[in-house]
Amino acid sequence: MSVRQANRFGFGINQSRQINYDTSDRKVRDYVTLREPSFRLCFACGGCSATCTAGEHISFNLRRMITLIRRGEIDLLRDEVTRCMLCGKCMLVCPRGVNTRNVVAMTAEAIRKLDRNEL
Amino acid sequence: MKGASKHVIVAGGGVAGMEAAGSLAEMGYRVTLIEKGQDPGGHLLQWHALFPDRRPAEEVRGYLRKRLNHENISVITSTVVEKIRHHGHDVIVNLSGGTEERADAVIVATGFDLFDAHRKEEYGYGIYDNVITAAELEEMFSMGKVAKADGTLPSRVGFVHCVGSRDEKVSNNHCSKVCCVTAVKQAIEVRKMLPACEVFCFYMDMRMYGPYYEELYRESQEVHNINYIRGKVSEASVNISNRLVIKVEDTLAGRPLKMEVDLMVLMVGMEMSKQGAGLAVASGLETGVNRFLETGDHHYGNNVSRMKGVFYAGTCTAPMNITDTISHARAAVTETVRYLNGR
Amino acid sequence: MKPEGKKRIWAEYQKEIPDDHFFYVRSCIRQTFFAGSEQVFLKIMRDDLGKDIFEDPRHTTCTGIGYHGDVVPFETIQTVVARHFSLATEAGYKNIAISCVTSFGIYTEILETWKHFPETLERTREDLLKATGRTFDVPETISHASDIIYKFRDEIARKARFNLSDISTGKPLKVVEHIGCHYSKMFPKYGVGGAEFPHVLIGMVESWGGDIIDYPERRHCCGFGFRQYLIQANRGYSLSASRKKFESMEPYRPDFIIANCPGCSMFMDRWQYTINEIDGITYGADGQGIPVLTYEEVAGLVLGYDPWELGLQYHNVQSLPLLKRMGIRVDPAKRFLAKDGSRLPEPVGLMNE
Structure with a gap:
């Protein structure tokens, strides 16, 4: 909300919180899925985030991150993906055998490429 | 009598085997039921009450016992079918102890084994005093007392769903189907026995697939105040008060959660029985990727094996509840009779 | 707590820990932070237990800190570890004794990789040969130094x-x-x-x-x-x-x-x-x-x-x-x-x- 708007009306226009599946960008999902096919297997049980050492202390949640990738909510991913410490404990727990560490690595790589217009 | 001279061996005296034997006898076939335990009854012998209506398991046991009480049926207990082979028009069965039996057809009803909870090491079954399986809780119901190992009453009980099911780490990708509704049933029973006790179910999905299951789930919330937390339990440990500490993600809140409980109930799933697996290997019967017996066709040949004269009934083919097991056993009888008539 | 439950698990996870003749590889940081630990381990092994344990001064870091810190690629660390195996081979040792848990993890990860992807072992042999002219035998046993103290x-x-x-x-x-x-x-x-x-x-x-x-x-x-x-x-x-x-x-x-x-x-x-x-x-x-x-x-x-x-x-x-x-x-x-x-x-x- 710009200062000008606020000054004039005392209120602004709320942005939509809706996930717009038709305009969101699933290039990251496609990039990750191609390079780490086990990405498709996540069924959101939360075993990874229950055991996650980083998520114990800060707002990092691999289960949520995977959903954001699937939905194409890339802006929310940028920060999230940097918070993983890649300890790999989630891989010990995952009942679907997702290579979670590589999912994080591939996501970070995809975002770097996206930001350099290489995706 | 048309079938009187024909002899069918039923391998396994659980729900499926008893129902199959009863149906065949009723139609005039001579049946030999081979049971590995001391008495027929299978897993049902350990169960106190059944979902979804919590009727006493004894009622169904009574029905099945009556089915077996027929002059055409002979029961051999403490005996295992080790191998089946087809020979001319006969099916020859090798029994433990070295004897052979001849039959015109065989129905395999070797059932399931409960998942061995020791294999999920992170839950500490067999190590921590108050980690029990759903089957052990059922025994507590039968004894009329739900208590901790030290005899005191629990003030909080946690049910962990999908123990040994839907879990690649223990090589079981399949869903055992009945554990969700069993947990709901048992949760209600705990609350009824111990009204002051809080009860939590830790689940990944609530699979209320049968008639009146969803209604039972609703009742558990509406009437019995059962709490549901969506997340797979990652580990359990004990604290200085010997209370269990459960770690899970509360996936709907999006945050890791820990909780102390007095009793942790592991909803152990169904696996192909070791005995059935041994029989399959010895006899050359096919098994699927889920290690259960592979049937001739998943849609229209679900009681048929790929060996002539050998048919399948019940949970040796896949996890199923009692209702479906009884139906499946009757269908196996139909297939068997069709085979014997056409031979 | 049921002690027999733990014993049951312990019985399932027993590994082979050799009785004697070890090639010892040190940790990068322990000699600084716990100055006496490695020295006393060698003394206990040699003087108290009468074991043969050998060190080669040409042994280096396994580069595990760099590997886990994202600056050393997997191919490099495999070659470094292969060089350690080469030193052990040269000295005639088949049992590796590792001071550091990070190194121990690296060694096990590499051995498992070589087991499941034999081509990576061949590639590492080539890399080591090109870089140093060395060859090596894969060791027969891998023990953490705590395994050895546990055994004795x-x-x-x-x-x-x-x-x-x-x-x-x-x-x-x-x-x-x-x-x-x-x-x-x-x-x-x-x-x-x-x-x-x-x-x-x-x-x-x-x-x-x-x-x-x-x-x-x-x-x-x-x-x-x-x-x-x-x-x-x-x-x-x-x-x-x-x-x-x-x-x-x-x-x-x-x-x-x-x-x-x-x-x-x-x-x-x-x-x-x-x-x-x-x-x-x-x-x-x-x-x-x-x-x-x-x-x-x-x-x-x-x-x-x-x-x-x-x-x-x-x-x-x-x-x-x-x-x-x-x-x-x-x-x-x-x-x-x-x-x-x-x-x-x-x-x-x-x-x-």
């Missing part, structure tokens, strides 16, 4: 001059064991007792007369995690993870912590000082810190080595109250004296002084 724990107990009990009460000391994550969480089969209930340190403590505490955060990481501590902005993770463990063990009033990993020992020791500086909190009895000892130091104490020779004076959390409980006397005058009589530097900010 009863022999050490028979030679013990002190045991892990309080001489004034006769009661066993209460000990927290902490296993480095890379010891068995990646490959449970390589660890004595597996990943969930490792037996390697419990076995030592029980053989030497102590009692083990099983507390809720026993399995939790100490927080070392290379990405945590290497980057200053992330160090809070490391600290928070350690604090979680201290808070969880505090109600049991442990006499000391025994660890088998260089990083864990260092952080669980140093972070007690840091937490005390930040929050003013201590976790031991009577407002004291909880001493953190390496398994070699504990073995050394039990066998009657001088605590100053073990290097206990260089821990942040000092062990004097513990030594007193065990009946071990020390000479305060010799605390910071080198063997040649010169003065050693005196650390500041020590706890339990």
Whole structure:
């Protein structure tokens, strides 16, 4: 909300919180899925985030991150993906055998490429 | 009598085997039921009450016992079918102890084994005093007392769903189907026995697939105040008060959660029985990727094996509840009779 | 707690630990932070147990810190480890004894990779040959040094001059064991007792007369995690993870912590000082810190080595109250004296002084 708007009306226009599946960008999902096919297997049980050492202390949640990738909510991913410490404990727990560490690595790589217009 | 001279061996005296034997006898076939335990009854012998209506398991046991009480049926207990082979028009069965039996057809009803909870090491079954399986809780119901190992009453009980099911780490990708509704049933029973006790179910999905299951789930919330937390339990440990500490993600809140409980109930799933697996290997019967017996066709040949004269009934083919097991056993009888008539 | 349940698991995870003839590979950081541990391990092996254990001065870092810190690629670390195997081959050793848990994890990861992807072994052979002209044999056994002490724990107990009990009460000391994550969480089969209930340190403590505490955060990481501590902005993770463990063990009033990993020992020791500086909190009895000892130091104490020779004076959390409980006397005058009589530097900010 710009200062000008606020000054004039005392209120602004709320942005939509809706996930717009038709305009969101699933290039990251496609990039990750191609390079780490086990990405498709996540069924959101939360075993990874229950055991996650980083998520114990800060707002990092691999289960949520995977959903954001699937939905194409890339802006929310940028920060999230940097918070993983890649300890790999989630891989010990995952009942679907997702290579979670590589999912994080591939996501970070995809975002770097996206930001350099290489995706 | 048309079938009187024909002899069918039923391998396994659980729900499926008893129902199959009863149906065949009723139609005039001579049946030999081979049971590995001391008495027929299978897993049902350990169960106190059944979902979804919590009727006493004894009622169904009574029905099945009556089915077996027929002059055409002979029961051999403490005996295992080790191998089946087809020979001319006969099916020859090798029994433990070295004897052979001849039959015109065989129905395999070797059932399931409960998942061995020791294999999920992170839950500490067999190590921590108050980690029990759903089957052990059922025994507590039968004894009329739900208590901790030290005899005191629990003030909080946690049910962990999908123990040994839907879990690649223990090589079981399949869903055992009945554990969700069993947990709901048992949760209600705990609350009824111990009204002051809080009860939590830790689940990944609530699979209320049968008639009146969803209604039972609703009742558990509406009437019995059962709490549901969506997340797979990652580990359990004990604290200085010997209370269990459960770690899970509360996936709907999006945050890791820990909780102390007095009793942790592991909803152990169904696996192909070791005995059935041994029989399959010895006899050359096919098994699927889920290690259960592979049937001739998943849609229209679900009681048929790929060996002539050998048919399948019940949970040796896949996890199923009692209702479906009884139906499946009757269908196996139909297939068997069709085979014997056409031979 | 049902002890037989743990024994059942321990029986499932038994690994082959050879009886003699080891090629020893040291840790990068231990000689700095726990100055006496590796030296006393070699002494125990050679003098107390009469074993053949060989070191080659050409042995280098395994580059594990760089590998986990994302600056050393997997191909490089495989070649470095292959060079160590080549040194062992050259000296005629088939059993590797590894001081560091990070290195141990690296070695197991590489051996498993070679097993499942034989082409990576061939590639590594080529890389090493091109880089150094060397060839190597894959070792027959991989032991962490704690595995070896575990194997000989009863022999050490028979030679013990002190045991892990309080001489004034006769009661066993209460000990927290902490296993480095890379010891068995990646490959449970390589660890004595597996990943969930490792037996390697419990076995030592029980053989030497102590009692083990099983507390809720026993399995939790100490927080070392290379990405945590290497980057200053992330160090809070490391600290928070350690604090979680201290808070969880505090109600049991442990006499000391025994660890088998260089990083864990260092952080669980140093972070007690840091937490005390930040929050003013201590976790031991009577407002004291909880001493953190390496398994070699504990073995050394039990066998009657001088605590100053073990290097206990260089821990942040000092062990004097513990030594007193065990009946071990020390000479305060010799605390910071080198063997040649010169003065050693005196650390500041020590706890339990």
